[in-house]
Amino acid sequence: MTRGWTILRNTIAAVALIAVASCTTIYRNHGYTPSEDELAELIVGVDTRDSVIDVLGRPSSGGVLNDTGAYYVSSRFRHFAYQEPRAVERLLVAVTFDEVGVVENIERFTLEDGNVVPLSRRVTDTNIRGVTFIRQLLGNFGNLDAGNFLGRSN
Secondary structure, X not given: OHHHHHHHHHHHHHHHHHHHHHOOOEEEXXXXXXXXXXXHOOOOOOOEHHHHHHHXXXXXXXXXXXXXXXXXXXXXXXXXXXXXOEEEEEEEEEEEEOOOOEEEEEEEEEHHHOOOOOOOOOOOOOOOOOOOHXXXXXXXXXXXXXXXXXXXXX
């Protein structure tokens, strides 16, 4: 009987250990933002786009219109058990340029500065909203032509 209790006790301990380990918080870091020391190397009104890239590296993204800025973004996400990952830290360094490409301003933003701004990804729209897979499949039956299967063309 003692051997059975030992196996049972070890099994319960293993299950408890796995349960505790599965509820461990995991943090994931994405992106890059330059440090204060690196930003101190830039001189507003003197540095250009090329010198910013030399000092800070390639930005995460650029300005939408006419390359007016360089943006460095880093995010830290908290993953916990079955819950959806949550952004716990986001840093954005915005280096803006004037018309001739000289640094005009350097700003740093965090989540505490305002609303959480979700970073979006470009996703191709499928243009089939509200149409189920079965409806798509059945909708193609009217487009079939027996002549195409027999090798005849119109």
